[in-house]
Amino acid sequence: MIPSLEGLPLGGFRWLEETTSTNDEASTWAEQGAADFSVVAADRQTQGRGRLNRRWITPAGCALAFSVVVRPTPGEMAFLPRFSAWAGLALCATLEQIGLRPELKWPNDVLLERRKTAGILIESNWRGDAIPALIVGIGVNVGRQSVPPADQVQYPATSVESALGKPVERWELFAGLLRAMLDWRERIGEAEFLNAWERRLAFRGEWVQVGAGLEPPRTARITGLAADGSLELISREGEPLSIQVGEVSLRPA
């Protein structure tokens, strides 16, 4: 066990020097009966993946790459879409504690100085109408070396170290993030959760280009969040738009 994680109420913990993707590891573990809030982390991923079938690069020794098996309680089932922001919000709270000003690019990218610092990929194994487990995969660029070259990323990227201007203790950050995830999970159904997410929403009140599925991208201004976590916007023509969590790419106009 990584020393800084001792005492945290994890369902289980696995550490791997190298794996394809921690989401694959967590999914297999979930099938085998992993308890709620079991965590699998790796130093290096060889086939890390992101949203929209993108690649996620995790070099050894400088990043956080881990996945959490979440078994939603009956009470949490009504708030499933909020889990998309949950880890991002927890990371924002953790980064704020070390003096940074992170933002959440909807639905769940964490930005520092308007550059992507962390990404979150949620997958689930559906069984009929029931969801036995959500796999919440989180990748954080901690050290400068974790940031991929500019020609290998879709969106400008940075690291926690670059934004802070000094090295960051990776395991302290990991423990703080897991603690914040446990903490924010308790409030996932409360108005406070939605307010905290909305307060940190990147580009709120600004014009963005938003592409969803096969539709041509539209230019619209972000107005806020609906109770189900949908992003609310208004088009140049004054038409209200609402985007559900899903296949969406968003960037400044």
Ligand code: BTN
């Ligand atoms: C994104 O920004 O598109 C999401 C990136 C998610 C990356 C994390 S790293 C840990 C977990 N394992 C993966 O293969 N992906 C997620």
